[in-house]
Amino acid sequence: MSQTPPQTGAHLIASSLVDLGVDVIFGIVGIPVIEVAEACIAAGIRFISFRNEQAASYAASAYGYMTGKPGVCLVVGGPGVLHAMAGIGNSQINATFPLLLLAGAAPTTDSATKLSFQQLDQVSLLAPHTKLSLRPASLSQIPTTIRDAYRASFYGRPGATYVDLPADYIQTPLGDACLGSNACVAAVEAPPKVLADPTRISAIAAALKGARNPLIIIGKGAAYARAEDAVRGFVEETQIPFLPTPQGKGVIPDSHVLNTSAARSSALKGADFILLLGARVNWILHFGTRFAKGVKIAQVDIVAEELGRNGTDSGMSVVGDIDAVLSQLLPELRGYRHPESSSWRKMLQQTHERNLVKAKAKEQAVTRRGDRLSYQRVFRLIEDGLLAKAGSPDGLVYVSEGANTMDISRSIFSISSPRQRLDAGTYATMGVGLGYAIAASIAYPEKRVIAIEGDSALGFSLAEIETMARYRMPVVIVVMNNGGVYHGISDNTDSYGGEWEKDSRRQQGRLPSTALGFETEYHKVAEGLGARGHRVTDEEGLRKAVEAAWEYKEGPTLINVVIKSGAGGALSFGWLEKKEEGGKAK
Numbered sequence: 089m090s091q092t093p094p095q096t097g098a099h100l101i102a103s104s105l106v107d108l109g110v111d112v113i114f115g116i117v118g119i120p121v122i123e124v125a126e127a128c129i130a131a132g133i134r135f136i137s138f139r140n141e142q143a144a145s146y147a148a149s150a151y152g153y154m155t156g157k158p159g160v161c162l163v164v165g166g167p168g169v170l171h172a173m174a175g176i177g178n179s180q181i182n183a184t185f186p187l188l189l190l191a192g193a194a195p196t197t198d199s200a201t202k203l204s205f206q207q208l209d210q211v212s213l214l215a216p217h218t219k220l221s222l223r224p225a226s227l228s229q230i231p232t233t234i235r236d237a238y239r240a241s242f243y244g245r246p247g248a249t250y251v252d253l254p255a256d257y258i259q260t261p262l263g264d265a266c267l268g269s270n271a272c273v274a275a276v277e278a279p280p281k282v283l284a285d286p287t288r289i290s291a292i293a294a295a296l297k298g299a300r301n302p303l304i305i306i307g308k309g310a311a312y313a314r315a316e317d318a319v320r321g322f323v324e325e326t327q328i329p330f331l332p333t334p335q336g337k338g339v340i341p342d343s344h345v346l347n348t349s350a351a352r353s354s355a356l357k358g359a360d361f362i363l364l365l366g367a368r369v370n371w372i373l374h375f376g377t378r379f380a381k382g383v384k385i386a387q388v389d390i391v392a393e394e395l396g397r398n399g400t401d402s403g404m405s406v407v408g409d410i411d412a413v414l415s416q417l418l419p420e421l422r423g424y425r426h427p428e429s430s431s432w433r434k435m436l437q438q439t440h441e442r443n444l445v446k447a448k449a450k451e452q453a454v455t456r457r458g459d460r461l462s463y464q465r466v467f468r469l470i471e472d473g474l475l476a477k478a479g480s481p482d483g484l485v486y487v488s489e490g491a492n493t494m495d496i497s498r499s500i501f502s503i504s505s506p507r508q509r510l511d512a513g514t515y516a517t518m519g520v521g522l523g524y525a526i527a528a529s530i531a532y533p534e535k536r537v538i539a540i541e542g543d544s545a546l547g548f549s550l551a552e553i554e555t556m557a558r559y560r561m562p563v564v565i566v567v568m569n570n571g572g573v574y575h576g577i578s579d580n581t582d583s584y585g586g587e588w589e590k591d592s593r594r595q596q597g598r599l600p601s602t603a604l605g606f607e608t609e610y611h612k613v614a615e616g617l618g619a620r621g622h623r624v625t626d627e628e629g630l631r632k633a634v635e636a637a638w639e640y641k642e643g644p645t646l647i648n649v650v651i652k653s654g655a656g657g658a659l660s661f662g663w664l665e666k667k668e669e670g671g672k673a674k
């Protein structure tokens with residue numbers, strides 16, 4: 089007679105996650121967490137099994153950003169946790185990527201010095217780098233501990249939390265003590281929306297009305313806050329020009345007439361009042377050094393400590409949720425409208441349009457026979473090909489990484505919906521792309537995910553193509569192959585076509601640090617991993633490959649686009665340093 093195995097701690101972990109509404113877990117199993125993953129799968133949770141914990145942890149955190157509730161990652165202890173620390177750091181620094189990491193741990197009965205299997209004091213290790221790092225005090229404390237960590241990761245500023253899952257808890261049959269009232273946890277409500285100090289709201293409204301050159305900067309905090317309706321409504325009502333940060337793109341469609349993206353330097357330099365919605369004054373905003381002297385900045389952030397970073401506070405900044413704060417601010421501005429005829433608006437619009445025309449010229453320059461494709465031309469052909477199929481950018485989600493690849497593609501692909509463009513983010517983390525693309529495929533099953541990858545960036549998590557293939561995710565991966573990091577192996581020469589073999593530096597074993605295998609057949613690697621692969625060197629080949637990739641919906645396609653070796657440039661922080669008004673990149 090078969091007996092059903094007793095319910096164990098693994099089941100308690102799974103049922104706690106079900107109670108919290110977790111529907112997908114990203115991770116890699118091994119002893120002792122395999123039982124946890126199996127219990128989760130049996131309980132109806134999807135388990136997405138990766139090839140490296142780093143990619144899994146990135147994916148979980150991005151899932152948190154896209155869905156607004158914590159992404160969950162499950163790994164083994166010791167080395168699994170060390171690899172997943174990449175995701176912990178990335179979650180914390182991005183301030184909008186809630187992540188709950190769960191990891192196996194040595195049994196609680198083992199001494200700390202026993203040298204148990206993969207033993208590591210993970211709670212202490214992660215405590216300084218997370219919002220909360222916990223070990224349940226007993227088996228029966230598992231549900232409440234998981235709930236507390238889940239809750240902490242998205243209450244307040246989103247970030248990473250951690251829970252240790254000791255092997256003995258996982259394997260122990262549940263006694264009556266665990267099956268009592270402790271066994272269930274109530275779902276955690278979404279965090280309440282914080283309203284701002286009303287006196288400061290009045291001060292912002294007054295300053296805004298008195299400003300000649302007002303500007304709204306839209307950060308990824310606004311995207312995470314799901315404030316798109318409020319932000320769009322506010323811009324429509326007030327007619328104030330806006331500038332999105334890289335991941336703030338899409339909160340208002342790029343095509344909006346008040347978008348000043350292509351006049352970024354002028355907007356930052358000329359504004360006398362800035363309403364800063366969910367963006368930190370960090371390197372992405374040049375620490376505020378490019379703002380005009382005397383500019384008044386009203387910052388809206390969910391964290392008080394964030395206000396006035398790098399000396400930018402004007403005594404008007406508020407703590408609050410962007411959606412809620414705009415609902416307070418809008419009534420105070422009733423009747424106010426920034427005039428369409430203002431010299432500020434005209435200047436920005438003209439600069440924006442002039443620069444767009446200049447940029448378009450590069451995109452539209454047809455590649456001459458025998459020449460290598462340029463970044464700009466490749467991106468133009470890809471967008472045209474995708475839009476011809478999708479009809480509108482709404483159905484497309486872009487992930488992009490790699491210094492030049494991310495930088496140049498950012499201004500070419502048009503984003504029309506929030507949270508549909510992910511990039512290397514606040515840490516400029518390369519290697520996030522494939523994990524993010526996997527997360528996006530799950531978060532947006534009805535949309536098509538396009539990963540635009542530098543050849544270097546791709547390499548960090550290349551094996552995750554197999555993950556995509558296994559789950560039949562129709563991600564389109566485009567590799568901009570210039571033979572390395574930044575400008576690749578050479579400065580001016582085109583090493584394609586045999587020259588690479590003869591490159592004297594290669595023969596002498598003295599390649600520059602930026603060099604990577606120029607003729608690496610990424611498309612064949614992808615085929616070996618279960619994807620479809622294409623290698624293209626010209627426009628016609630690219631058009632056909634994009635079309636074929638679109639039509640193939642049973643799994644990923646990788647398009648290896650061989651561009652000129654040396655294309656791109658050394659690190660210049662591209663869009664950060666570029667003066668778009670005719671100036672040279674520094």
Ligand code: ADP
Nearest residue numbers: 183307308309313333366367368389390409410
């Ligand atoms: P970007 O990368 O777009 O420049 P940052 O990551 O620097 O943006 O800033 C995002 C900010 O958004 C963080 O300071 C974070 O605290 C804030 N934030 C997150 N959620 C909310 C919210 N609901 N309301 C207001 N601010 C938020």
Ligand code: MG
Nearest residue numbers: 542543570572
């Ligand atoms: Mg490269």
